[in-house]
Amino acid sequence: MGVGGKTIALQLRLLGTATSQGVPVIGCHCATCRSRDPRDKRLRTSAVLSAGTANLNIDAGPDFRTQMLRARVECLDGILLTHEHNDHTAGLDDVRPFCFMQEIDMPVWCLPRVASDLKERFAYTFTNYPGVPRLDVREVAFGDAVPFAGEELRLLRVNHGKLPIVGFRIRDLAYLTDVKTLPAETLEQLTGLKTLVISCLNHQGTHSHLSVEESLGYARQIGAARTVLIHMSHRLGPHAEFQESLPPGIEVGYDGMLLDIP
Numbered sequence: 001m002g003v004g005g006k007t008i009a010l011q012l013r014l015l016g017t018a019t020s021q022g023v024p025v026i027g028c029h030c031a032t033c034r035s036r037d038p039r040d041k042r043l044r045t046s047a048v049l050s051a052g053t054a055n056l057n058i059d060a061g062p063d064f065r066t067q068m069l070r071a072r073v074e075c076l077d078g079i080l081l082t083h084e085h086n087d088h089t090a091g092l093d094d095v096r097p098f099c100f101m102q103e104i105d106m107p108v109w110c111l112p113r114v115a116s117d118l119k120e121r122f123a124y125t126f127t128n129y130p131g132v133p134r135l136d137v138r139e140v141a142f143g144d145a146v147p148f149a150g151e152e153l154r155l156l157r158v159n160h161g162k163l164p165i166v167g168f169r170i171r172d173l174a175y176l177t178d179v180k181t182l183p184a185e186t187l188e189q190l191t192g193l194k195t196l197v198i199s200c201l202n203h204q205g206t207h208s209h210l211s212v213e214e215s216l217g218y219a220r221q222i223g224a225a226r227t228v229l230i231h232m233s234h235r236l237g238p239h240a241e242f243q244e245s246l247p248p249g250i251e252v253g254y255d256g257m258l259l260d261i262p
């Protein structure tokens with residue numbers, strides 16, 4: 001429910017759906033990287049939650065600036081960082097236009113471990129040097145709620161290999177990137193879910209990322225009507241072919257995909 005008891009229309013737009021190198025990969029001539037299908041042009045994984053004119057970005061990777069321009073996001077209420085890896089944080093410097101236009105320090109919600117990493121990686125932003133992006137880092141823990149447009153994002157623990165990182169649920173949609181395993185308490189918090197957005201790296205998986213089979217296993221276990229795959233490698237093959245190989249209810253995400261939040 002939103003302000004005054006009215007339900008606000010909430011949407012999640014996928015701004016990037018690739019793993020860390022993006023698709024196409026520089027110098028690669030595989031069928032995916034040569035594809036002319038616009039859905040095979042994938043920026044690094046990120047998304048924006050919107051409610052009217054309010055926007056909350058999920059991660060700020062190396063493509064953040066391009067993603068803001070493409071999606072015409074001109075006002076940002078904050079950024080939720082899932083974790084500290086470069087493909088999720090490297091674009092933070094580009095929050096400057098928002099800080100200048102909105103005259104704010106940009107709220108950035110993240111785990112304490114991620115906050116210390118930002119203080120090293122972006123040390124200059126925590127100085128008084130003129131023109132630096134000003135970050136208002138707000139440390140969070142699993143189970144906390146991040147407020148957004150009169151609603152809340154419930155933060156969930158995701159295991160990215162051995163690294164605990166942040167996923168979230170808002171209403172009946174959950175967004176889980178860089179997943180290897182989901183602890184029992186997170187699975188419990190996903191009951192009654194209608195839309196699941198979950199990462200799916202490649203056919204083999206790695207020590208820190210789900211394979212196709214593992215992602216589909218979680219999709220079945222969680223049982224949402226809609227499952228949308230993100231954080232994909234070019235090795236999964238062109239979008240159309242990969243989509244064809246999947247069971248009903250599983251959708252290959254693409255940059256620009258808009259999901260209504262039930």
Ligand SMILES: [Zn+2]
Nearest residue numbers: 028030033234
């Ligand atoms: Zn390729």
Ligand SMILES: [Zn+2]
Nearest residue numbers: 083085160178
């Ligand atoms: Zn990662």
Ligand SMILES: [Zn+2]
Nearest residue numbers: 020085087178
């Ligand atoms: Zn990643």
